[in-house]
Amino acid sequence: MIQRAVAACFALSSFAAFAAPTTLHCGALVDVRTLSVVRERTIVVDAKRIVRIDAGYTPAEGAIDLKGHTCMPGLIDLHIHFGSEFTPASYTEATRLNPPDYAIRSVVYAEKTLLAGFTSARDLGASPGVSVALRNAINEGRIKGPRLQVAGGVGTTGSHGDPTNGLRADLMGHPGPERGIVSGPDQARNVVRQRYKEGFDLIKIATTGGVLSLGKSGDAPMLIDAELMAITTTAKDYGMPVTCHAHGTEGMKRAIRAGVQTIEHGTYMDDEAMELMKKHGTWYIPTISAGRFVAEKAKVPGFFPEVVRVKAAAIGPLIQGTFAKAYKAGVKIAFGTDQGVAPHGENAREFEYMVEGGMPPLEAIRAATLYGATVMGLEKDLGTLEPGKIADIVAVPGDPVKEIAVMSRVSFVMKDGVRYK
Template sequence: MAALGVVASAAVFGESYAIHAGKLFDSEKATLLAEQTIHVVDGHIDSVEPGYQQREGASVIDLRGYTVLPGLMDMHTHLLSEHSARSYMDRFILNAPDYTLRGVVNAEKTLMAGFTTVRDLGDMYNATVSLRKAINAGAIDGPRVFTAAKSIATTGGHADPTNGFRADLMGNPVPGEGVVNGVAAAREAVRQRYKDGADLIKITATGGVLSMAKSGQNPQFMQDELEAIVQTAKDYGFSVAVHAHGKEGMKRAVNAGVDSIEHGTYMDAEVMSLMRRNGTWMVPTLMAGEWVTEKARVDGFFPDMVRVKAAEIGPLMQETFSEAYRRGVRIAFGTDSGVSAHGGNAREFVLMVDGGMPAAEALQAATLNAAQLLRVEDELGSIASGKHADIVAVKGNPLEDITLMQSVPFVMKAGIVYKQPQGETSASAGTLEDEGEEQGQ
């Protein structure tokens, strides 16, 4: 697994900044602090002080008219793809380099939208492992990536890569290709992900919407298979993220000890109570529900089998999120970007607030909560001394207008400024791109 500490190697050592923040979002207390100075040295936050302070040799970044926040974190992305009416043909005509190059473009879009850290929950050809390495080395611009590489499915289940193929192409995928049957194969698949260089495990515990398979919610792993995956994952220091729409698959996964349930469409009070007891996170991906609902109305966009599932499942996701929040389920921010367009990730904030979550808690979900889910809260998720200098800013007060998060004019990751409004710094900022506020999204 990639160590988080390697990211610091991409920072500009010797660079120091004094960031003057008109307002600073304290993600631990979910409040705004007025008139703060963030001192950044060698890619890390050195200190946070009240008032507007300066240090000799430090470049001042003037964000007095902005709200400054920790770098945003999206816990459910697919950087190598972006769904379209052509997607079902793409898997027959695109090669590994094609997907990789798409990932390069999408990674930059994600970073420029203010998301400095993401989980990638299922790729092709393990290409996100190479993408992560290139980003960490500073060869390309993108967020800090924690990747599951290839998802783990069962034969015919959601994420079986041969679903929908004609018989002579279907074959019999093996654990290395992400398909398991039985306890031994489940353990083998986890160990293969370790060998491949993944950071975590992603399994598809129920049917899904976009796969060429009839059911969108049936359970697709037996209890002993799930327990084997979780037990083996713990041996290798992996967390386990679980795609799940149907209730029974969720119950089995939560009882097995997984870390997060992604989507959770048919989650009910029983499952929510179980998740609270076990400390299981929910990653709602409301944008995916909105997107599939919209596209299900377009004739010919989805195959008929997929269209039926999209029309049924999409509208329920917002209702389930609202009830899960009301019942106290732990929630971390995630979009399923790669279904919807990359770079538009902040639309999720709007949907979360529409679903009844206060804006401050929605921002917590994408900062402190996400860092806790990733088990990196000592290094990311808040603006505090010793943490990586992942910092973004928006014009105005997002606690009063959450839509402001959809236009992020300032982005710093690991002490490097990638984007900022023109005229807001007293010195050059390394790889600075003066893009202007109007170009944020």
């Protein structure tokens, strides 16, 4: 009996090893390195990698017909919150939902994101344990979702990351390092080490206030230089990039000088901040989608608490304009939406906002492919359609150069050589 079982397992593994490659016939293919579109290409995928790209349509039994579609690398969103999706009930839900509730929601939102063509992403903040568990479950093949890198937060009292902002005094308490809230370099250093121990891939800080948190300022600086240096140097020792939420200029400049990898939002970015970003090689993740969403909802009576509505009305409309200035100034820009503010699965609307802001369509696609992979440190395997790369491939019906809105109508999704749509 054991011999028969072993023989059966060997036969199955042999079949997997010699399974026929998958062939895609693409009407057009986006080359994000040269910012060009080439016509009539065949992509051959064996196991999880691209083995060949041929000119023309190479005959193959069972070839997937995408002749009316444009193929491109799997898309990458560098700023998502998978555990939630913003509604007027979000503030009251925070007082009654537990991490398992958010974990269940994250499973739904992760699959929506994958089917929208985003095969890789960064989760930049979730309830305790949720994002690590989500990433692990996706990696193990238990649920469907993008390949994830997840961030653990480090913040200061009253900052955008303080979970007790806006609570009444007896509930507010004095959260400390056990909740990621630090005072001074030593506590900051220790929380980074704890986040590494907990299994996070990167560190998320907020050097200014935020829009949706219940603190009154959206742009005041929130971390001092000594704390920032403790965070970035310790994170570097542990191999963890640091991403920084920042709206105000002073907090942004402190973070850039301290060596963060990315600035998220960047609303009040000025010329000096842009020059600092270019000098230090800092990436800008605009999240125009979040700005547009909160600006629209600020006009809806009762959608936000008043302390939030004021900030949303002031900050939200500015992000697209900041993006336009940063693009013209030559700041490095990669794609990120802050979905979880705006609805999950609608990530691709960011492409439309980027094009409205002056970025050509192919550059916007590069920001969400090659540049996204570069920020994640995965450019050797992802971000372009080339032989040897992991087969993350998406397709849209039509020509995104002529109509960028087709990016929201993804018709084909392959991740790791597996077809999901």
